[in-house]
Amino acid sequence: MLYREAGDFKTSYAEDNQTFPIKFDRYAYYLLLVAAFGVVPFFINDYWANAVLVPFLIYAIATIGLNILIGYCGQLSLGTGGFMAVGAFASYKLMTAFPEVSIIVHILLAGGITALVGMAFGLPSLRIKGFYLAVATLAAQFFLVWLFNRVPWFYNYSASGQISAPERSVFGINVTGPNVDAWAQYMVCLVFVFASAWLARNLTRGTMGRSWMAIRDMDIAAEIIGVNPLKAKLTAFAVSSFFIGIAGALLFTVYLGAAEVGEAFGIQKSFLVLFMVIIGGLGSIFGSFAGAAFMVLLPVLLKNVLVGGMNWPTDVAAHFQFVIVGALIIAFLILEPHGLAQLWRVAKEKLRLWPFPH
Amino acid sequence: MNTMTENSTVGYVTDDGRQIGGTIMEMKNITLRFGGVVAIENISFDIHEGEIRAIIGPNGAGKSSMLNVISGFYHPQEGEVWFNGKKRPSMKPFEVAEQGIARTFQNxxxxxxxxxxxxxxxxxxxxxxxxxxxxxxxxxxxxxxxxxxxxxxxxxxxxxxxxxxxxxxxxxxxxxxxxxxxxxxxxxxxPKLLLLDEPMAGMNVEEKEDMSRFILDVNDEFGTTIALIEHDMGVVMDISDRVVVMDYGKKIGDGTPSEVLANQEVIDAYLGVSHD
Structure with a gap:
């Protein structure tokens, strides 16, 4: 009864094309924006920022990026960790080389550099598909991590081989380095997330998104109606890597502060983001958020319940956490292979009719 | 009548009184081989602007291969494809699409x-x-x-x-x-030229009638030139202006439906005679 579209008539194609065609959705979205930008920053503390919100926002960007590649364009990639490393190291080199330039510019440039690297590693996609492409991108993952480990120029010849983010500020407020407030970290990530989601939504609903999806669903037919496969696949790799690079740069500069490439951007990161995409729902921006939230929040929740609620020893809880998260992922894939986004769609269909059965 | 180049011919008037324009596409001596298999052997035919041109033939005659040559999936070893009065260089499918050729698929x-x-x-x-x-x-x-x-x-x-x-x-x-x-x-x-690969395959009579009507309407309202492959002879003879008949990669007949029906080679190909 509450959630309905009756009486909500569309009189122009522009209205029909909007992101949230149902009024209720639209207002819920505005409310969420107001809360995220206007309320949360005043109440956020270090625990919530570091354990929950900042990683969630950063992984949401990475998931949107990978979702464009896998969910929209159908090109399987396991190189996410490597591309995040490119973003992190690019932002590190830029920050140390040009300290006077704003960090926001550096993060965007890091995204641009990652886009170029992503395009280079996307070239095999013109010849190979599916699992074979996944293996080719796996090569990118291992090569990039090896490169950042082995070439000291990338970590400015530091003895430990680590990179650490120098202190930088935006409008006089610290956003990186040791003296940074939780709300500042949160706000930087939120702005990037909002912009990424908005850009991704626009790109996927227009000509470009349709040519990606055409390649995904049937590449031969896509070509016959005029999609240039080279252009479509490479733009998907570029846009995807751009977002993943920004996520990597934010992860390093704003969240971690210091990073060692094998540890922070290893293969497990590629799989983590891939799980987020699959659990959230392929080909859905909302799903990217849902998947990131699921994979970030679930371990935190389990830890609180097991250690805080049931007084288990920390190490046992940590081991069980793997078991439970793993089992849940498998259960999920069996019960709803199309991810949380599909669950949400079904729920909305039901809500539309509620409380009537038909 | 128009500003066609030297390879174009003038149009003609169909039995039901429609004026058909000059040549829009011409296939000249096309030969397509896959290894030792000859899929299309030295076939030439033309498609006039505004007409409905059918390509028929028994299974494996090379009809779909011919359509794939037109839409740029296959590149013939010999022969030339002329479109809009110009010889077409070897093109990728998306470049063919940009030239104004669209198609549907059998599956x-x-x-x-x-x-x-x-x-x-x-x-x-x-x-x-x-x-x-x-x-x-x-x-x-x-x-x-x-x-x-x-x-x-x-x-x-x-x-x-x-x-x-x-x-x-x-x-x-x-x-x-x-x-x-x-x-x-x-x-x-x-599209300037619309290719339909078995638009009525697997349909019941009513659906076939609907589809035939849409094809005729497209031709009539938008003036679109149509080349189609179809197995239902009744439909083909009803809606097409001219028919190319292929068998074993060779052209065995070309002309109006009534001409083609009277062709002994075509009758042999469909009813079957011993190939000795």
């Missing part, structure tokens, strides 16, 4: 994850020109272009009477409707 090749509307909108890809940045911010040009093309697509949706399934993912649609959506996607490109 439906729709984008199953996308809605009917999105599927037909993809048909207009070659006409949509806004850059990536403009699309990314969805301001001004990109949004306006989207609306203009939506207008055109809605006209096609009206024409094919598929308004009710506009927002349905095509994977959920029944076979006959999917065929219709695929025709819509090809029409959205506003």
């Amino acid at each position: 439906i090749a729709l984008f199953k994850g996308m809605t009917t509307l999105d599927n037909i909108m993809t048909g207009r890809l070659t006409k949509m020109k806004t850059g990536m940045l403009s699309q990314a911010i969805w301001w001004g040009k990109a949004a306006k272009e989207e609306e203009e093309h939506r207008q055109k697509v809605e006209e096609i949706i009206d024409f094919l009477e598929i308004q009710a399934i506009r927002k349905t993912p095509v994977g959920r649609l029944p076979y006959g409707l999917q065929k219709r959506v695929e025709l819509g996607r090809a029409l959205a490109a506003e």
Whole structure:
């Protein structure tokens, strides 16, 4: 009864094309924006920022990026960790080389550099598909991590081989380095997330998104109606890597502060983001958020319940956490292979009719 | 009559009184081989502007291969393809699409994850020109272009009477409707030449009648030149202006339906004589 579209008539194609065609959705979205930008920053503390919100926002960007590649364009990639490393190291080199330039510019440039690297590693996609492409991108993952480990120029010849983010500020407020407030970290990530989601939504609903999806669903037919496969696949790799690079740069500069490439951007990161995409729902921006939230929040929740609620020893809880998260992922894939986004769609269909059965 | 080049011929008038234009496409001595197998052997034929041209023949005659040569999937070892009075260099399928040739497939090749509307909108890809940045911010040009093309697509949706399934993912649609959506996607490109690969395969009589009507209407209302492959002889003889008959990669007949029906070689190919 509450959630309905009756009486909500569309009189122009522009209205029909909007992101949230149902009024209720639209207002819920505005409310969420107001809360995220206007309320949360005043109440956020270090625990919530570091354990929950900042990683969630950063992984949401990475998931949107990978979702464009896998969910929209159908090109399987396991190189996410490597591309995040490119973003992190690019932002590190830029920050140390040009300290006077704003960090926001550096993060965007890091995204641009990652886009170029992503395009280079996307070239095999013109010849190979599916699992074979996944293996080719796996090569990118291992090569990039090896490169950042082995070439000291990338970590400015530091003895430990680590990179650490120098202190930088935006409008006089610290956003990186040791003296940074939780709300500042949160706000930087939120702005990037909002912009990424908005850009991704626009790109996927227009000509470009349709040519990606055409390649995904049937590449031969896509070509016959005029999609240039080279252009479509490479733009998907570029846009995807751009977002993943920004996520990597934010992860390093704003969240971690210091990073060692094998540890922070290893293969497990590629799989983590891939799980987020699959659990959230392929080909859905909302799903990217849902998947990131699921994979970030679930371990935190389990830890609180097991250690805080049931007084288990920390190490046992940590081991069980793997078991439970793993089992849940498998259960999920069996019960709803199309991810949380599909669950949400079904729920909305039901809500539309509620409380009537038909 | 028009400004065609030297290889064009003048048009003709059909039995039912329609004026057909000059040559729009000409295949000259096409030979296509896959290894030792000769799929098409030295075939020449032309397609005139505004006509409905059928290609028929028994299974394995090389009809689909011929369509694939026209749409750029296969590149013949010998022979020339002339389109719009110009010799066509070897082209990729998407370049052929940009030239104004659209097609449908024997086995439906729709984008199953996308809605009917999105599927037909993809048909207009070659006409949509806004850059990536403009699309990314969805301001001004990109949004306006989207609306203009939506207008055109809605006209096609009206024409094919598929308004009710506009927002349905095509994977959920029944076979006959999917065929219709695929025709819509090809029409959205506003092609100069429309290739239909067995548009009526697997349909019941009613669906066949509907599809025949749409094909005739497309030809009549938009003036689109159509080349089609079809097995249903009744349909072919009814709707096409001229027919090419192929058998074992060779052309065995070419002419109006009545001429072709009277051709002894064609009768042999269909009814079967011993090839000794």
